[in-house]
Amino acid sequence: MISLLKTPTVAVKRPIEETVSPSDLSKSDHVNAPPPLRRRNSMEDDTMAAKAAHFEVMYLAMAGLIEIVLALVVGYGLWNVVPVLWRYYTFCQLIKPFKSSYKPHWFWGHLRYFTDTTSLSDTFATMMEKDTMKMSVNWIAFIPNLQAIHPDTAAIILKLSEPKPKGRGQPYSLFLPFIGEGLVVSSGQKWERNRKLLTPAFHFDVLRPYVNIYNDVADTLLDKFAKQMSESPNSIEITDHINKATLDVILRCSLSYEGNIQEQENHPYIEAIHEITRLTIERVRIPWHFLSWELFKRSANGRNYLKHVNYIHGFADEIIEKRRKALADDPSILQRKRKLDFLDILMTAKDEQGAGLTDMEIRDEVDTFMFGGHDTTKAALSWAIYNLGKYPEEQDKLFHEVCEVTGVRKNIEWEDLGKLQKMTMFLKENLRMYPPGLTTSRLLTKPLDIEGVTIPVGSLISVNMMAIHYRPDIFPNPTEFRPDRFLPENTENRHPYAFLPFSAGPRNCIGQNFSMNEQRVFLSRLLKRFKVVLDEDHEVYPIPTLISRPKNGIKVWFEER
Numbered sequence: 001m002i003s004l005l006k007t008p009t010v011a012v013k014r015p016i017e018e019t020v021s022p023s024d025l026s027k028s029d030h031v032n033a034p035p036p037l038r039r040r041n042s043m044e045d046d047t048m049a050a051k052a053a054h055f056e057v058m059y060l061a062m063a064g065l066i067e068i069v070l071a072l073v074v075g076y077g078l079w080n081v082v083p084v085l086w087r088y089y090t091f092c093q094l095i096k097p098f099k100s101s102y103k104p105h106w107f108w109g110h111l112r113y114f115t116d117t118t119s120l121s122d123t124f125a126t127m128m129e130k131d132t133m134k135m136s137v138n139w140i141a142f143i144p145n146l147q148a149i150h151p152d153t154a155a156i157i158l159k160l161s162e163p164k165p166k167g168r169g170q171p172y173s174l175f176l177p178f179i180g181e182g183l184v185v186s187s188g189q190k191w192e193r194n195r196k197l198l199t200p201a202f203h204f205d206v207l208r209p210y211v212n213i214y215n216d217v218a219d220t221l222l223d224k225f226a227k228q229m230s231e232s233p234n235s236i237e238i239t240d241h242i243n244k245a246t247l248d249v250i251l252r253c254s255l256s257y258e259g260n261i262q263e264q265e266n267h268p269y270i271e272a273i274h275e276i277t278r279l280t281i282e283r284v285r286i287p288w289h290f291l292s293w294e295l296f297k298r299s300a301n302g303r304n305y306l307k308h309v310n311y312i313h314g315f316a317d318e319i320i321e322k323r324r325k326a327l328a329d330d331p332s333i334l335q336r337k338r339k340l341d342f343l344d345i346l347m348t349a350k351d352e353q354g355a356g357l358t359d360m361e362i363r364d365e366v367d368t369f370m371f372g373g374h375d376t377t378k379a380a381l382s383w384a385i386y387n388l389g390k391y392p393e394e395q396d397k398l399f400h401e402v403c404e405v406t407g408v409r410k411n412i413e414w415e416d417l418g419k420l421q422k423m424t425m426f427l428k429e430n431l432r433m434y435p436p437g438l439t440t441s442r443l444l445t446k447p448l449d450i451e452g453v454t455i456p457v458g459s460l461i462s463v464n465m466m467a468i469h470y471r472p473d474i475f476p477n478p479t480e481f482r483p484d485r486f487l488p489e490n491t492e493n494r495h496p497y498a499f500l501p502f503s504a505g506p507r508n509c510i511g512q513n514f515s516m517n518e519q520r521v522f523l524s525r526l527l528k529r530f531k532v533v534l535d536e537d538h539e540v541y542p543i544p545t546l547i548s549r550p551k552n553g554i555k556v557w558f559e560e561r
């Protein structure tokens with residue numbers, strides 16, 4: 001290496017027409033003692049000159065080519081980037097009237113207020129004391145997120161039939177690899193047709209027998225709590241237990257799958273759902289993974305994510321295939337069933353043209369119910385148990401109501417649900433303070449006039465449900481837990497778009513009755529058996545992830561009544 005570097009130094013010292021013989025190069029001391037030289041003839045000179053001229057032309061041609069390519073690249077870049085920057089600039093000018101009074105950080109924007117070290121409720125309560133307007137801009141670093149923070153503007157947006165934003169770097173793109181074009185993500189005619197086909201799956205005739213499933217699942221859950229309390233004097237972290245229970249419910253109701261998942265420590269389905277949720281959050285944290293599915297799926301996290309998604313898809317595919325075969329062998333099988341599950345309804349649903357859902361569409365919908373239905377209900381139930389412990393006087397009221405409605409009967413029945421009015425108010429107030437879904441967004445395909453400003457086509461516009469729930473002009477003293485807010489006399493004059501845990505308008509939650517029934521049964525069964533005592537030493541507050549969830553989980557003691 002050293003001799004190679006030294007060689008040119010020697011060559012420079014030689015006259016230009018001198019050359020080195022190959023045998024000289026092999027000598028080890030050629031650096032210090034230059035080899036004997038030979039004179040070139042005139043033919044060799046001509047060849048050298050021709051080569052030099054040729055190289056010069058080549059060099060000039062290459063340089064010219066590189067300049068042209070560079071000019072094209074820069075031109076193409078400017079052609080694409082300048083309009084984007086211009087649109088960004090004009091959009092920022094346009095939305096100036098909606099400036100939030102909550103000052104954004106120069107780099108992080110409003111993200112700095114949404115960390116896991118501060119309570120989401122406190123942040124919203126402080127923010128909504130200042131932000132009294134109907135629209136506001138929430139800066140996600142340099143990206144302005146225009147959002148409705150008042151029922152009037154929320155109603156305008158939620159009544160639109162605009163699509164969910166699911167392009168590159170847009171929020172709903174995160175769910176595509178898992179739930180595909182299921183109901184939450186799909187738009188236009190596909191969404192319209194499938195919403196119509198799926199609505200009968202949530203008719204009360206279908207929901208009624210599910211009450212037995214909720215009771216069965218509650219039995220297992222409460223026995224687990226009782227066992228754990230008898231084994232240790234420590235308080236119990238409940239969110240993992242509730243998670244398994246809500247997944248058990250949705251697997252039984254949608255696929256009639258009875259895999260005793262609550263009793264297993266590491267059921268692969270539970271692990272897969274847990275990992276998919278965790279890795280989706282990880283994906284959001286790395287901007288280039290969020291922006292590019294291609295990059296994410298090649299990363300270690302992406303490969304892990306795909307492994308779990310493939311498991312969940314395979315799980316549903318297998319059940320769908322078996323069910324298709326059973327139906328083909330005996331089409332009368334459904335008439336003899338006491339209870340239809342979601343899969344039965346999805347497989348037999350037909351539109352006006354007599355066309356049904358494809359196997360892929362059925363799988364997307366089953367996975368959508370699974371994903372949209374269990375984590376949200378888990379969060380709602382976990383906060384409800386927390387609030388039972390935090391407000392013992394409310395707990396007493398609910399206990400007496402459940403006893404009045406059900407007497408000595410252990411199980412909750414369909415007919416009881418409508419009579420549990422205090423329970424319903426309690427659950428609503430719980431969802432107001434801790435709504436699992438914080439926002440929903442739409443992509444404008446037509447300009448939208450809102451609060452005197454015309455928002456252009458292609459803009460993303462959101463409704464911040466939690467911000468609306470913390471408006472003191474609609475819910476006075478919003479950080480106080482007061483189920484009485486939902487007494488009929490207190491709601492009759494309230495704006496219909498003021499309470500939005502399930503969103504509203506055509507894209508509202510199709511599973512809201514399913515979930516409310518499940519919550520009523522679980523809470524009633526829990527209250528009839530146990531008194532809930534909150535572990536006050538365990539710090540708990542809501543933080544934002546895909547849905548809002550309790551930081552550090554929730555810890556309580558269950559005392560047998």
Ligand code: HEM
Pocket residue numbers: 183184185195368369370372373374376377380435436437439440441500501502503506507508509510511512514515
């Ligand atoms: C406490 C429980 C629940 C909450 C708070 C909740 C909340 C929501 C919200 C806010 C939306 C609108 C989403 C958006 O616009 O992006 C929604 C949509 C949806 N939810 Fe729920 N949900 C719950 C339970 C369930 C359950 C149990 C199911 C199914 C069994 C379900 C299925 C769906 C579906 C399919 C959609 C999409 C509807 C459409 O766009 O047509 N949800 N939910």
